[in-house]
Amino acid sequence: MATTVLEPAHAHVAKRSVLVDWLTTVDHKKIGIMYGAWAFLFFLIGGVEALIIRAQLAKPEASLVSPELYNQLFTMHGTTMIFLAVMPLSAMFFNFFIPLLIGARDVAFPRLNAMSLWVFVLGGLFLNASFLWGAPNGGWFGYAPLSSRQYSPGVNMDFWVIGLQILGIASLAAGVNFFTTILNMRARGMTLMRMPMFVWTTLITQVLVLLAFPVITVALILLMADRLFGTSFFSVAGGGDPMLWQHLFWVFGHPEVYILILPAFGIISEILPVFSRKPLFGYSAMVFSSSFIAFLGFGVWSHHMFSTGMGPLADSFFSLATMLIAIPTGVKIFNWIGTIWGGSVQLKTPMYFSIGFIAMFIMGGLSGVMHAVAPADLQQTDTYFVVAHFHYVLFGGSIFALTAGAYYWWPKMFGKMLDEGLGKLHFWLMMIAFNLTFFPMHFAGLLGMPRRIYTYPGGLGFDIYNLMATVGAFLLAGSLLVFMWNVIKTWRSDERAPADPWNGATLEWTIPSPPQEWNFAEEPVVAEKDPVWAMKRAAGTRQLPEPALVDGKGIHMPGPSWWPLIVSIGILVFFVGFMIKHTWAFPFGPVTIVGFALTVFGIFKWAYEPVDAHATHH
Amino acid sequence: MTTAALDHGHDAHAHHTSLPIDNRKLAIWTFIASECLFFATLISTFMVYRDSTGTGPGPKDIFEVPLVTGGTAVLLFSSFFVVMALDGAQQGNRKKLLTWLSLTVLCGLFFAGMQVYEFWHFYHKGLGYSTNLFGSAFYTLTGFHGTHVALGTLWLATVLKDAIKGDLPPKKALNLEIAALYWHFVDVVWIIIFPVVYLMSLGR
Numbered sequence: 001m002a003t004t005v006l007e008p009a010h011a012h013v014a015k016r017s018v019l020v021d022w023l024t025t026v027d028h029k030k031i032g033i034m035y036g037a038w039a040f041l042f043f044l045i046g047g048v049e050a051l052i053i054r055a056q057l058a059k060p061e062a063s064l065v066s067p068e069l070y071n072q073l074f075t076m077h078g079t080t081m082i083f084l085a086v087m088p089l090s091a092m093f094f095n096f097f098i099p100l101l102i103g104a105r106d107v108a109f110p111r112l113n114a115m116s117l118w119v120f121v122l123g124g125l126f127l128n129a130s131f132l133w134g135a136p137n138g139g140w141f142g143y144a145p146l147s148s149r150q151y152s153p154g155v156n157m158d159f160w161v162i163g164l165q166i167l168g169i170a171s172l173a174a175g176v177n178f179f180t181t182i183l184n185m186r187a188r189g190m191t192l193m194r195m196p197m198f199v200w201t202t203l204i205t206q207v208l209v210l211l212a213f214p215v216i217t218v219a220l221i222l223l224m225a226d227r228l229f230g231t232s233f234f235s236v237a238g239g240g241d242p243m244l245w246q247h248l249f250w251v252f253g254h255p256e257v258y259i260l261i262l263p264a265f266g267i268i269s270e271i272l273p274v275f276s277r278k279p280l281f282g283y284s285a286m287v288f289s290s291s292f293i294a295f296l297g298f299g300v301w302s303h304h305m306f307s308t309g310m311g312p313l314a315d316s317f318f319s320l321a322t323m324l325i326a327i328p329t330g331v332k333i334f335n336w337i338g339t340i341w342g343g344s345v346q347l348k349t350p351m352y353f354s355i356g357f358i359a360m361f362i363m364g365g366l367s368g369v370m371h372a373v374a375p376a377d378l379q380q381t382d383t384y385f386v387v388a389h390f391h392y393v394l395f396g397g398s399i400f401a402l403t404a405g406a407y408y409w410w411p412k413m414f415g416k417m418l419d420e421g422l423g424k425l426h427f428w429l430m431m432i433a434f435n436l437t438f439f440p441m442h443f444a445g446l447l448g449m450p451r452r453i454y455t456y457p458g459g460l461g462f463d464i465y466n467l468m469a470t471v472g473a474f475l476l477a478g479s480l481l482v483f484m485w486n487v488i489k490t491w492r493s494d495e496r497a498p499a500d501p502w503n504g505a506t507l508e509w510t511i512p513s514p515p516q517e518w519n520f521a522e523e524p525v526v527a528e529k530d531p532v533w534a535m536k537r538a539a540g541t542r543q544l545p546e547p548a549l550v551d552g553k554g555i556h557m558p559g560p561s562w563w564p565l566i567v568s569i570g571i572l573v574f575f576v577g578f579m580i581k582h583t584w585a586f587p588f589g590p591v592t593i594v595g596f597a598l599t600v601f602g603i604f605k606w607a608y609e610p611v612d613a614h615a616t617h618h
Numbered sequence: 619m620t621t622a623a624l625d626h627g628h629d630a631h632a633h634h635t636s637l638p639i640d641n642r643k644l645a646i647w648t649f650i651a652s653e654c655l656f657f658a659t660l661i662s663t664f665m666v667y668r669d670s671t672g673t674g675p676g677p678k679d680i681f682e683v684p685l686v687t688g689g690t691a692v693l694l695f696s697s698f699f700v701v702m703a704l705d706g707a708q709q710g711n712r713k714k715l716l717t718w719l720s721l722t723v724l725c726g727l728f729f730a731g732m733q734v735y736e737f738w739h740f741y742h743k744g745l746g747y748s749t750n751l752f753g754s755a756f757y758t759l760t761g762f763h764g765t766h767v768a769l770g771t772l773w774l775a776t777v778l779k780d781a782i783k784g785d786l787p788p789k790k791a792l793n794l795e796i797a798a799l800y801w802h803f804v805d806v807v808w809i810i811i812f813p814v815v816y817l818m819s820l821g822r
Binding site for chain 1: 634635636637639641644645648649651652653655656659660663666667670672747748750751754755758772776
């Protein structure tokens with residue numbers, strides 16, 4: 001394959017407009033960037049919802065929002081942050097970096113990958129469109145019978161039940177795709193035990209997605225049947241058992257927690273070695289502890305349900321299983337510390353956020369183990385103590401790690417370095433504001449403040465904690481503005497990032513920043529872990545020569561396609577059809593049939609689309 | 619060429635795979651693993667509610683074991699037929715491929731037809747979708763299985779169309795193999811549903 005040096009002006013300029021290019025792309029890097037952009041938009045929407053919540057709770061007996069709107073805000077805040085922000089922000093890194101880290105030119109199924117993106121985007125827009133009619137208001141875990149037609153009569157929970165089914169399709173398709181990609185598309189010589197840690201945690205995350213999402217899909221179908229077709233799966237009056245909802249939800253819900261945190265573990269495990277100039281400490285222990293966490297993650301769901309009175313046997317089992325998870329998690333934390341220990345530590349912004357992650361995640365983990373003690377949990381459940389706990393693992397954990405990953409991989413994604421000074425300002429503001437927001441919630445919770453209340457009487461001892469949390473939340477928003485300013489400022493600058501700004505250890509640093517469409521001009525061969533450090537050792541240098549741009553002659557890449565987007569629209573129409581009132585005897589109407597027909601038509605056209613029809617490179 | 623709902627990316631260009639299995643085949647196995655949990659949840663829900671018959675008809679009032687036993691046999695045989703068809707495809711034996719694949723599609727149609735008849739029959743015996751929880755759980759479980767049978771039949775029929783057009787040479791036999799893997803899975807799920815839903819409900 002040719003490796004001619006490319007003239008700057010001579011690019012493969014396709015004759016498609018930029019919009020069509022992005023709508024039909026199957027390039028994992030563009031798909032990754034779109035995942036990131038949409039997820040960040042949804043993250044900002046969820047953040048604004050949080051600010052309104054905090055403004056309402058700043059002082060007792062406030063009336064900024066009505067109780068009804070408040071219910072919508074906290075439900076949409078949770079749903080958005082989990083399904084539309086943290087999961088797709090992780091997906092951004094899966095998409096952009098998994099092929100690069102394993103030395104592949106794309107994912108196993110590029111068009112399926114595009115479909116995952118569009119189903120996620122349309123599902124997210126659908127969920128947020130609910131604000132026009134009445135947004136979901138039954139909490140992010142939609143407990144039946146509160147979420148049933150009887151107690152939630154509006155369209156609110158219909159949006160939730162249907163929106164999450166749409167989003168589930170995106171996750172499952174991506175799960176199949178990335179599981180196959182990682183197992184089957186690795187560079188020659190990259191055995192499983194030579195894979196970068198982020199690839200491992202991504203693989204394990206996909207296993208969790210594949211096995212947990214079908215369970216909530218069924219739960220959502222049953223709830224949808226209750227709400228729309230008159231069944232009573234979760235209605236006591238009709239003989240149904242609301243506990244079934246809780247079991248099905250949490251059989252999904254607890255693995256979901258690890259779906260949110262395992263990618264973060266992987267990102268941190270990439271960053272710490274690079275900025276400590278030492279290989280990851282205890283690599284195989286990390287692999288097995290991640291696997292063990294995933295395995296145990298399916299056996300602890302009922303610790304979310306101690307207060308339902310399951311009896312001493314079930315309580316004991318789930319208490320013990322939950323405490324057991326602290327062991328592999330502790331292994332990981334000690335390994336991270338062992339990685340830094342004795343290293344030549346480079347305190348760059350990604351490292352700041354990574355160390356911040358370890359500290360915050362330990363605090364969230366410790367309050368998590370406290371919940372494992374069933375009698376203590378009875379005091380803590382449904383209070384602000386729980387709110388504090390899961391924000392320490394979700395924000396202090398996932399968001400800190402995702403931010404670390406953004407600073408670390410930004411130069412590779414966009415060819416620009418983010419500013420170090422603004423990055424560190426971002427870190428300190430976020431660190432202080434985060435703790436100011438969520439630490440006082442522990443005390444408010446222990447003093448008995450329930451979660452999900454739209455206001456509270458003064459003088460119960462938690463007025464001051466609420467005020468602190470509100471001030472912290474607005475500061476936290478300020479830290480995000482610093483990040484956005486950093487992005488805008490460096491975007492405008494002409495300064496280009498080199499291919500390997502951090503002395504990286506993994507394959508993505510051997511190719512130009514940003515990478516060319518085919519990633520690797522020549523498919524890499526790997527002989528050990530941290531392959532790029534090995535190359536540098538062999539060459540006796542710390543800095544490999546800047547890779548040349550190539551013209552890509554002879555490299556076959558899959559062509560763009562409209563069908564993933566069209567199938568995604570079909571899926572959306574299919575589900576929206578269930579919300580439209582019709583007079584048929586069947587539980588579906590004409591819109592659902594149109595959506596189904598469009599989906600099947602799209603799949604046929606997709607299946608018969610010649611893969612090379614639009615290939616731009618010969 | 620048929621790749622059905624799956625996309626085979628650039629592995630078509632002789633890209634090596636890390637494991638000795640084609641991407642599409644690995645993907646369909648992965649998807650089947652996920653589907654196992656889907657049906658496990660539906661079957662569990664049915665088992666929770668199979669005695670919740672309320673005032674409506676229960677299993678003993680409506681199930682007709684001979685009919686569904688016949689349907690079960692047809693579905694089981696279809697799994698054998700599709701193996702024969704795949705053998706034909708891999709050998710390049712057109713007659714064998716077309717014969718057995720047509721039979722498989724007919725079996726799929728028969729089974730789906732049997733279920734439509736069964737639903738219609740049960741409905742007229744007084745078991746609506748929301749009559750009682752037994753009915754709701756029964757229709758949801760077997761309805762989703764029936765949908766899988768219908769989609770699988772459509773998939774196999776598409777491969778049959780390719781085969782008739784002569785577009786299923788031995789090197790494309792994988793197109794049939796992944797459809798067949800899905801078909802076997804749909805069959806295996808029924809092997810669980812038949813005793814759990816029909817036989818065990820009657821024996822209680």
